[in-house]
Amino acid sequence: MKTRVDETRRNLLKAAAVAGGASLISFVAVDKNKLRAVLSPVSLDEVVGEAEAAEAPSELERRAAQKTEEMKRICNAEADKLCAAKGEDSPECREARRRCEMIKVKATPAKPGVRFAMALDINKCIGCRRCAYACVMENNTDREMGIEWIKVVSVPREELEILNTDWKYKEAPEKEMVYIPMACMHCEDPPCTMVCPVAATFKEPDGIVVVDYDRCIGCRYCITACPYGARRFNWRKPKVLVTELNPNMHILGNVIRQPHVVEKCTWCIQRTRDGGVPACVEVCPVGARVFGDLNDPSSPIRRVLEEYGAFVLKPEAGTKPRFFYYFGPARTPPAEGKEGEAGKE
Amino acid sequence: MAREYGDSILDTIKYIIDEGLLRGSKAFYLAVLGLLLMAAYGIYVWIFVQHAPIFLGSDYGGLLMTDLTDSVAWGMYISFFVFWVGVAAAGIVFGIAAYAFGHKGFKKVAVLGEVQAIAAIVTVLLLIVVDVGRPLRVMILMPQLPNLHSMLDWDFLVLTGYLVLNLIGFLVTVHYYRRDLPLPAKFTVPFIIIAAPFAIGIHTVTAFLSQALTARPIWNSPLLAPRYVATAFASGPAILLLALVMAEKYVKGFKVDPDVYKKTLLVITGALVVGLYFTLSEAHEIYWYTTEAWKKAQANELIFGYHLPYLAIMFWLWIAFGVAAVILALIPRVRNTRAGLLLISVLTIIAVVNEKTMSIVIPAYIPDPLGRYIPYYPSATEYAITLGVHAIGILVYLILAKAAISAIMRHYFQGSGAHH
Numbered sequence: 064m065k066t067r068v069d070e071t072r073r074n075l076l077k078a079a080a081v082a083g084g085a086s087l088i089s090f091v092a093v094d095k096n097k098l099r100a101v102l103s104p105v106s107l108d109e110v111v112g113e114a115e116a117a118e119a120p121s122e123l124e125r126r127a128a129q130k131t132e133e134m135k136r137i138c139n140a141e142a143d144k145l146c147a148a149k150g151e152d153s154p155e156c157r158e159a160r161r162r163c164e165m166i167k168v169k170a171t172p173a174k175p176g177v178r179f180a181m182a183l184d185i186n187k188c189i190g191c192r193r194c195a196y197a198c199v200m201e202n203n204t205d206r207e208m209g210i211e212w213i214k215v216v217s218v219p220r221e222e223l224e225i226l227n228t229d230w231k232y233k234e235a236p237e238k239e240m241v242y243i244p245m246a247c248m249h250c251e252d253p254p255c256t257m258v259c260p261v262a263a264t265f266k267e268p269d270g271i272v273v274v275d276y277d278r279c280i281g282c283r284y285c286i287t288a289c290p291y292g293a294r295r296f297n298w299r300k301p302k303v304l305v306t307e308l309n310p311n312m313h314i315l316g317n318v319i320r321q322p323h324v325v326e327k328c329t330w331c332i333q334r335t336r337d338g339g340v341p342a343c344v345e346v347c348p349v350g351a352r353v354f355g356d357l358n359d360p361s362s363p364i365r366r367v368l369e370e371y372g373a374f375v376l377k378p379e380a381g382t383k384p385r386f387f388y389y390f391g392p393a394r395t396p397p398a399e400g401k402e403g404e405a406g407k408e
Numbered sequence: 409m410a411r412e413y414g415d416s417i418l419d420t421i422k423y424i425i426d427e428g429l430l431r432g433s434k435a436f437y438l439a440v441l442g443l444l445l446m447a448a449y450g451i452y453v454w455i456f457v458q459h460a461p462i463f464l465g466s467d468y469g470g471l472l473m474t475d476l477t478d479s480v481a482w483g484m485y486i487s488f489f490v491f492w493v494g495v496a497a498a499g500i501v502f503g504i505a506a507y508a509f510g511h512k513g514f515k516k517v518a519v520l521g522e523v524q525a526i527a528a529i530v531t532v533l534l535l536i537v538v539d540v541g542r543p544l545r546v547m548i549l550m551p552q553l554p555n556l557h558s559m560l561d562w563d564f565l566v567l568t569g570y571l572v573l574n575l576i577g578f579l580v581t582v583h584y585y586r587r588d589l590p591l592p593a594k595f596t597v598p599f600i601i602i603a604a605p606f607a608i609g610i611h612t613v614t615a616f617l618s619q620a621l622t623a624r625p626i627w628n629s630p631l632l633a634p635r636y637v638a639t640a641f642a643s644g645p646a647i648l649l650l651a652l653v654m655a656e657k658y659v660k661g662f663k664v665d666p667d668v669y670k671k672t673l674l675v676i677t678g679a680l681v682v683g684l685y686f687t688l689s690e691a692h693e694i695y696w697y698t699t700e701a702w703k704k705a706q707a708n709e710l711i712f713g714y715h716l717p718y719l720a721i722m723f724w725l726w727i728a729f730g731v732a733a734v735i736l737a738l739i740p741r742v743r744n745t746r747a748g749l750l751l752i753s754v755l756t757i758i759a760v761v762n763e764k765t766m767s768i769v770i771p772a773y774i775p776d777p778l779g780r781y782i783p784y785y786p787s788a789t790e791y792a793i794t795l796g797v798h799a800i801g802i803l804v805y806l807i808l809a810k811a812a813i814s815a816i817m818r819h820y821f822q823g824s825g826a827h828h
Contacts, residue, residue, distance in 0.1 A: 071510050074597050082601060208472070214778055226701055228779035245778060254621065260560035261549040280549060281471075281541015284560055286481040290623035292777035295478050296541070299470030300461040322461035322470055323541025377777075379700075380622040 126277070127170035127314040134312065137319055138163035141305045158306045165310035168318055171336040173269035178357040179330055180270070181344070182367045183244060184391035187351035190215055190235035190242030194343035194352070198246075201331060201342035202317040203309050205301035212295065212328040213246040213343060225376060236396050244343075247272060247293040247328035248375070248384030255285035255294065264325070270357075270385055271330050273315040281323040290380035294327045330354070349395055357385070413586065420583040428811035439806065443799040450796010454538050458789050462542060471541060473789040479782035480773040484790045485539035487765035491643070492528045492535070492801070493614045494636060494764060496570065498644020499525030500607035501675055503577070507596040508604070513665025515591075516820050519581040520655075521648060522574045523808040525607075529571040531801030538793050559617045566613050570606045577603065578808065585815035588823035611637050624772035625703035626710070629693075635686040636764075641679035642730075643760035645672045646753040651809065653750055659813055661821050669749055676756055677737040683763065684730050702775070710771040715781045719770060722762040729759035 120128075142159040149155050195213040204210045216228035217240045225243070235242060249272050256264050256272060263278035264285055286294045300322040312318045313333035320326055331341035335354070344352040355362030364387075367373065373387035413419040432440070460469030476483050502521035506514035537543050553561045577599055584591050615633035622628055649672050652664050693699065694707045713720025733755040742748035775781050786794075 071507075071593050071597065074593060075508055075601065078597055078601050216778055224701055224779075225777070226705055226775060226779040230778060230780060254623065257557050258560065258621075259555055260558040260564070261545070262555040278545070278549070279542070280545045282539070282546075282560065283476075283481040283541075284558070284617075286478060287618070287772075288621050288623050290777050292478070292780075296471070296481065298472040298476070300465075300467050323459075377622075382622070 121170065121172070123170040123172075123314060127168045130168040130312075130314050130318055131166060134166045134168055134319055135163055137303065138166060138305055138308060141303055145305060155306050159308075162305060162308045162310050166308075166312065167310065168312045168314050169333060169336075170314050171332075173267045173271070173336065175268070176358055177269040178385075179249070179335065180355065180357045180364050180385040180387065181249075181330065181341070182353045182364055182373055182387040182389060184351045184353075184367075185241050185243065185388050186391045186394045187349045188215075188242045188244065189349055189395050190217055190232065190240070191348065193346050193348060194244055197342040197346035198328070200307060201309055201334075202329075203303065203312070203319055204295075204326070205297060205320065206304055207302040208298060210295045210297070210301075210326070212293070212326075213244050214292070215242055215244045217242050238396055238398070243376070243388070245291055245293070245376070246343075246386075247330075248291050248382070248386040249328075249330065251383035251385060252381065254288040254290070254380075254382060258284045258288040260284065267315075269336075271332055271335075272327070273329055273332065274325055274327060275315065276318065276321055276324045276326070279324040281325065283325065285325055290377050290382060291384075294325050296325050297322050415587065417579070417583055420579060420586065423586050423815075424579075424582060424808070424811040427814040428807035432810070436806070436810075440803065443803045443806075446799035447796050447803065450793045450799065453789055453792040453796070458538070458793060459543070462544075473787060475784050475787045475790065477782055477784070479776040479778075479780055480770065480784040482539075482769055482773070483784055484766070484786040484794055485535045487769045488794060488798075489532055489535040489539075490614060490636070490768055491761060491764040492531045493567075493611055494640030494760070495644045495647055496525045496528035496532060497607045497611040497637070497640050499523075499528065499574065499648070500604055501641065501645050501672070502648060503600055504604055505671065507600040511667075511671070513668040514671075516816060517648075517652060517664060517668060519578060519585075519812045519816065520651060520809060522577040522581070523805060523812050524644070524648060524651070525574040526571065526578060526808060527801050527805035529567060529574070529610075530804050531797055532567060533571070534797045534800060535794075538797060559613060559620075563610075563613045563617060566606060566609045570603070570610050573599070573603045573606055578812065582811060582815040585819035588819050590819070608637060611640050618772070623777055624706075625700055626706040627772050628703075629690065631686055631690060635683060635690075638679050638686060639683040639760045639763055642676050642683060642756050643764070645675050645679075646756040646760075648672065649676070649749065649753045650757070653746060653753075655809075655813055659817070662813060662817060663821070673737055673743055673749065673752065676752070677734055680730050680734050680737075680756060680759070683760075684727070684734070687727070687763075702779075705775050706771045709774045709781075710767060715774060716770065716783050716785075718785075719767055722765070722767040726759050726763035726767065729755045729762070733759060 138159075142156070142163050145159050146153070146156040192213075192215050195211045195215060198204075198213050199206070199211060202212065204212065214230055216225065216230045217232045217235065217237075218225065218228055220239050220241050223241065223243075225245075228243075229240075232240075249266075249270055251270075253266055253272050256262075256266055259265075260282060261278055261280055263280065264272065264274045266272050281296070283296055286296060297320050301320045303319050308319075309317060311333050313329070313336065316329040316332040331339070331343075335341060340354045341352075344354045353363045353367050355364035357364060359365065367389060368387065371389040371391060373389040375384040375387060413423050455463050457469045458471060458473050460466045474483065499521040502514050502518040505511045506518035537546070540546050550561070550564050553565065555561055580595055580599075581591060612633050615636040618624065618627040619629065619632035649669065652668070655662050656664055691707075691711070694704055709715060710719050710723050713723075733752050736742045736748065736752050736755070739748075743752065770784055773784070
């Protein structure tokens with residue numbers, strides 16, 4: 064019996080040695096680049112047919128055309144309900160019908176050589192949350208769950224730590240507080256895209272991190288991986304307000320969402336890819352936000368970075384955000400009490 | 409016992425169905441019925457409430473029925489997922505003792521470790537299925553392994569791999585034992601060489617899911633994976649021990665080698681000591697001098713429970729029951745009696761449930777990355793579905809364990825194995 068046990072043990076050790084040797088050889092001998100190719104079998108180009116400027120419609124464009132029909136169908140169904148309740152001639156009904164008619168889902172690809180970035184002047188921000196509101200209106204987010212891509216938090220001026228923040232403040236601005244609007248930072252190394260098990264979220268060549276809503280499995284791993292709390296989940300079937308629907312849609316942006324998928328800020332991809340600025344930049348009453356192309360020397364974002372210098376939130380997370388914060392020259396509200404007086408400098 | 413079976417593997421499957429499902433006592437069928445009812449209710453709640461927008465296209469329901477939020481994105485399902493992955497991984501302890509070290513007492517019961525692993529992995533996979541928002545897309549996309557940079561793909565790979573391995577182990581063992589043949593070394597040696605790394609792998613990969621995230625400072629420590637594995641090797645063998653004691657009590661003629669109890673207890677105690685030591689080390693890192701404010705805030709939630717008292721209760725239960733189990737295991741008068749053994753096992757299981765489930769997952773979300781404290785208390789929907797999933801797991805365990813024990817009986821207590 065003793066010898067049989069020993070034999071089993073010897074066999075085990077022999078087999079273990081062979082296995083160990085094989086893995087050592089494969090570790091040393093295998094070409095690292097080949098290994099990398101094996102380790103990421105699906106390249107992003109396969110997932111999104113992107114800027115190749117081919118004559119034939121790309122995969123994404125084909126899907127966008129389908130999506131247009133689908134969005135019109137959803138919109139019309141909602142409009143029918145509204146019209147049945149309010150009457151076919153009511154202004155709400157006509158507005159809804161008009162918006163449904165205008166729906167166009169685009170698949171505009173990234174422009175080559177463009178690298179978007181945004182900067183925000185903390186000294187200017189008055190915490191009015193108009194950006195968050197404009198964002199909801201622009202991006203067709205669900206109205207009932209209260210999904211907002213931009214969260215404005217207020218933090219005491221002495222300690223700019225995103226901890227013990229007040230995100231339910233009722234009065235603003237207050238002198239001793241600063242207001243920090245936070246949304247997706249469109250990081251250079253986004254952990255959210257690394258963790259996605261099905262490659263449903265990815266970084267576009269122009270720096271915008273997007274979600275493919277038709278691919279998302281709703282595992283919420285990306286929400287867990289985001290150090291900036293930028294991602295939102297559709298915990299139920301989203302409610303669409305057809306009278307407020309934005310018919311200018313992008314398939315990776317503000318199409319009406321499905322239940323149980325993740326969504327996030329896309330820097331208004333439906334606007335910026337066509338040369339516009341995001342809704343939050345446009346609406347900001349104090350002009351605290353600056354948006355532009357980092358690669359363009361004359362862009363406002365480059366001016367801000369060169370003139371004031373900027374910082375990012377939580378640099379220790381190591382994700383290299385492309386959303387910068389800076390302290391501009393003038394302060395609202397003024398540091399020294401009296402109303403109406405301009406900033407000190 | 410009247411029926412005779414042929415030699416093919418199909419006959420083995422027939423044997424498993426017969427012995428596991430069709431030849432039970434009244435109490436067995438009562439238990440099966442109860443578990444089926446629980447499972448059915450859980451599935452009903454999942455399809456018609458929690459996933460109603462997906463399966464029925466309805467406006468009501470959805471994951472909104474859970475208490476999860478954008479702030480606390482993973483809750484009860486993932487918490488128990490973590491625990492059962494550990495239990496599954498530890499199923500291999502018996503296998504290693506039996507096939508790698510050739511311990512005769514463990515050879516008799518090694519297949520029970522495989523049964524435990526199968527049932528635990530079934531529970532684990534089901535917990536993931538009920539947690540994800542769009543399960544059908546998972547079925548289509550995940551087998552393609554679309555992003556191997558994501559740990560979740562690796563987890564899928566090792567979990568399904570480990571399930572298949574254990575199914576093979578179980579099937580082959582029953583196949584030989586029922587015909588009163590010993591397991592050939594040609595099978596056991598390659599099996600244990602492949603299965604043992606997989607066992608450590610499933611738990612390591614599961615810990616790797618969370619430990620490399622800078623977004624969750626309390627997880628972001630290289631100690632997370634070793635800690636997962638350490639306490640897994642306490643809870644898993646404890647459940648095995650419990651099962652052995654029960655089997656000895658209720659299956660006539662089934663005897664366990666006392667050395668099996670002794671050695672298993674040794675593993676449990678060692679693992680508990682290491683686990684407790686890791687907790688001490690983590691607490692030291694956070695509290696002794698200074699540390700990242702956010703990490704400390706999350707640790708405060710775990711240890712003092714300012715916003716979620718149940719987290720602190722669970723944490724201190726882990727410490728108290730863990731220490732108690734270790735002390736009891738050191739006293740010969742306790743550990744040498746059957747009742748003492750039971751007590752130590754139960755204490756260990758409670759301790760690790762408290763360490764492994766909510767208290768490992770929830771603190772990472774409170775406070776969240778925006779500094780918000782949004783409490784999480786599992787909702788009735790989550791309780792119903794979690795119970796349903798566990799009912800299915802226990803059902804699988806009961807049926808397979810019954811078949812396995814009858815095969816063990818054939819070989820070791822009635823057949824040739826009894827004589828050497």
